[in-house]
Amino acid sequence: MPTPKEIAELLKNQFPDAVIADMSDGLHPSVTVTAQAWPQIARFLRDDPRLAMNMLRLISAVDLHPEPQIELVYDLISLRPPAGPGLWENCGSFAVRVRVPRDGGRVRSVADIWPTANWHEREAYDLLGVEFDQHPDPRRILCPDDWAGHPLRKDYEFPKEYQGIPAATAEASSGDKVTK
């Protein structure tokens, strides 16, 4: 099993211009890469026999407001089927971070590399407004299709009404403002 340090070194050797930051020595080892190089790095992570990151566990999107950026965290794990009965063997896990601009940020979809990414990218689009190029099904996943805005953005304004139903009652609007 390659250690996180070795994975980071491997990526830095393979893509010297793409790896911006190395955070492989924490509780959540990761590297930050550029959005342009991310599709090639993703394919390398999955197909290289030394890494074989064959499963995407989750995509987190982090709104870095007031910094005008959103960070996508792709958590990857390499699993090998067991020889006999038992659990699948964990052959190392690693995370890759990609930063995109808050407004009009776009990144290439990796749904063709890991099918898990399909719904996770739809969720990142729905709740934080990151757009994914070449996504097979670029719709919202949780909110209704006619919803305005992306609710988990830090500067999201709550709707006043939705399809004629008042959304802000006296109690609901009297409180302190959440968005700071």
Next chain:
Amino acid sequence: MGWIQNRFEENFIITSVDWALNWARQGSIWPMTFGLACCAIEMMAAGASRFDLDRFGAGAFRATPRQADLMIVAGTVTFKMASRIVRLYNQMPEPKYVMAMGACTIGGGPYCKYGYHVVKGVDLIVPVDVYIPGCPPRPESLIEGLMRLQDKIRQETIAKRV
């Protein structure tokens, strides 16, 4: 309540018919199988053997709104769900009743202030007969709410209102 309501003068016969009709109605309130969140778990418990909603004639959970008399709105009503709830309510035949079960359904509950997606009370979209507070209400509370609904049904009349 349907074709018969408010059509007759009030007299001895009408009050007797009222009593019989209301007795039949209050003893056969069929709810709709309709759960939205954790309150639905308590609703299922109320329907199961320990609490046994069938003692009140309300244990026949119908899987279609067209056969149901009562909609127990059990759980958080989101804006996405609101149009579906209105559609289900419109599909129910008269006489129909709505119970708002739990804090979310009554007024948004914990999502009242910081929930961007929650309808702040189901009475904004459908008329509500009985409100059952709790988070979630225990099955005893649901049964109490059902008995209050039965009280309400017993007050109905087919006589013309003056």
